[in-house]
Amino acid sequence: MTIKKVAVIGGGTMGNGITHVVAMSGFDVTLIDINESVLERALATITKNLDRMVSKEKISASDKDSTLGRISTSTSMENSVGDVDLVIEAVNENFDLKRKIFTTLDEKTKSDCVLASNTSSISITKLAGVTKRPGKVIGMHFFNPVPVMKLVEIVRGLDTSDEVYSAIEEMSKTLKKVPVPVNDSPGFVSNRVLMPMINEAIFCVYEGVATPEHVDEVMKLGMAHPMGPLRLADFIGLDVCLDILTVLYDGFKDPKYRPCPLLVQMVDAGKLGDKTGGGFYSKS
Ligand code: NAD
Numbered sequence: 518m519t520i521k522k523v524a525v526i527g528g529g530t531m532g533n534g535i536t537h538v539v540a541m542s543g544f545d546v547t548l549i550d551i552n553e554s555v556l557e558r559a560l561a562t563i564t565k566n567l568d569r570m571v572s573k574e575k576i577s578a579s580d581k582d583s584t585l586g587r588i589s590t591s592t593s594m595e596n597s598v599g600d601v602d603l604v605i606e607a608v609n610e611n612f613d614l615k616r617k618i619f620t621t622l623d624e625k626t627k628s629d630c631v632l633a634s635n636t637s638s639i640s641i642t643k644l645a646g647v648t649k650r651p652g653k654v655i656g657m658h659f660f661n662p663v664p665v666m667k668l669v670e671i672v673r674g675l676d677t678s679d680e681v682y683s684a685i686e687e688m689s690k691t692l693k694k695v696p697v698p699v700n701d702s703p704g705f706v707s708n709r710v711l712m713p714m715i716n717e718a719i720f721c722v723y724e725g726v727a728t729p730e731h732v733d734e735v736m737k738l739g740m741a742h743p744m745g746p747l748r749l750a751d752f753i754g755l756d757v758c759l760d761i762l763t764v765l766y767d768g769f770k771d772p773k774y775r776p777c778p779l780l781v782q783m784v785d786a787g788k789l790g791d792k793t794g795g796g797f798y799s800k801s
Pocket of ligand 1: 614
């Protein structure tokens with residue numbers, strides 16, 4: 518299985534970072550979004566990040582130009598995926614949206630094309646189930662910011678083939694990432710471990726055990742975490758944290774994953790963290 522041409526679906530936070538690393542590693546890549554202005558913003562972000570790498574002498578100016586030369590953009594997924602070997606889907610975390618995209622990809626891509634999802638929590642087996650090629654569906658869970666973070670959780674669905682797993686593991690190494698295999702299970706490993714910690718930190722604030730600043734100070738100074746859990750929750754987005762906790766709660770039917778009422782209240786109030794300027798730290 519040879520991967521040469523890649524399509525990335527969704528040009529938001531993750532899609533532009535994934536496009537950056539895929540193009541920098543020598544692959545031709547088409548970045549696809551329904552929104553033209555997202556594509557313009559994504560290209561501007563990639564250019565700015567490459568410029569920073571040039572100024573830090575991590576890459577040359579000609580590396581930057583050739584990386585940008587390998588990126589094309591499109592607002593039509595149907596017309597842009599016919600000749601690609603790998604699709605990495607990075608649209609919003611919504612099963613119905615991803616289901617529609619995987620159904621269309623199954624129709625419009627070559628039969629041997631691998632369909633990967635960057636989902637944080639949706640079942641890869643369930644996504645594979647909407648296609649006629651479950652053996653070729655896999656999770657490639659990158660971390661934000663993609664050009665900086667080394668980890669890719671490679672999520673094997675129930676039917677993901679060994680050949681596809683090996684190809685994606687190899688591809689991740691070519692992208693200079695460290696692939697870690699995990700089986701399909703709610704939250705995979707990363708969010709199954711991280712989100713209960715964030716939730717418990719929110720319970721500490723909710724129950725008046727300590728302020729957000731003091732909870733974070735304990736975890737930074739006592740546990741050597743570079744960022745406290747509540748600062749991290751603001752960075753990830755409180756709505757995203759709530760969505761993932763809900764997936765864990767529904768998936769395991771175990772009360773230990775119940776989202777803290779304070780988290781639910783903050784999301785209801787539109788206090789979503791850094792993206793709205795209002796969370797545990799930033800005030801709206
Ligand atoms: P985002 O909201 O920044 O971007 C999503 C993009 O998808 C938007 O630009 C939107 O216009 C586009 N989109 C929506 N419908 C589309 C369609 N039909 N065709 C093409 N494009 C479409 O979201 P994000 O934070 O980049 O997250 C994307 C995925 O990555 C989610 O599944 C999320 O769970 C996962 N993820 C996010 C993070 C993170 O820290 N943000 C980390 C790991 C994984």
